[in-house]
Amino acid sequence: MLHMMDLPIFVLIALVAVFTIWALIDCIRTPGERVRILPKLLWLLILLHGSVVAALAWTYFGKKPIADTTKGPVQRTEPFAQAR
Numbered sequence: 001m002l003h004m005m006d007l008p009i010f011v012l013i014a015l016v017a018v019f020t021i022w023a024l025i026d027c028i029r030t031p032g033e034r035v036r037i038l039p040k041l042l043w044l045l046i047l048l049h050g051s052v053v054a055a056l057a058w059t060y061f062g063k064k065p066i067a068d069t070t071k072g073p074v075q076r077t078e079p080f081a082q083a084r
Contacts, residue, residue: 019055020051020054020055023047023058024047024048024055026058026059027040027044027058027063034063035063036061036062036063043058
């Protein structure tokens with residue numbers, strides 16, 4: 001049975017496990033063109049090790065950010081309004 005003192009440790013372990021699993025799934029779903037520093041297979045092997053440090057490394061260094069291609073530069077069609 002869990003004691004009240006064990007609850008914070010249990011929550012911390014659960015959060016670390018969820019974060020590590022999320023990083024592993026994110027690595028699997030990320031296209032190879034977005035992976036940086038190491039090959040994708042090596043990232044997967046490191047993440048399978050299960051370390052929270054590996055999950056943090058993947059989150060911050062493992063993939064390139066998505067370029068926002070839907071928004072281009074603003075194209076003006078008429079000149080600025082002249083102040084009177």
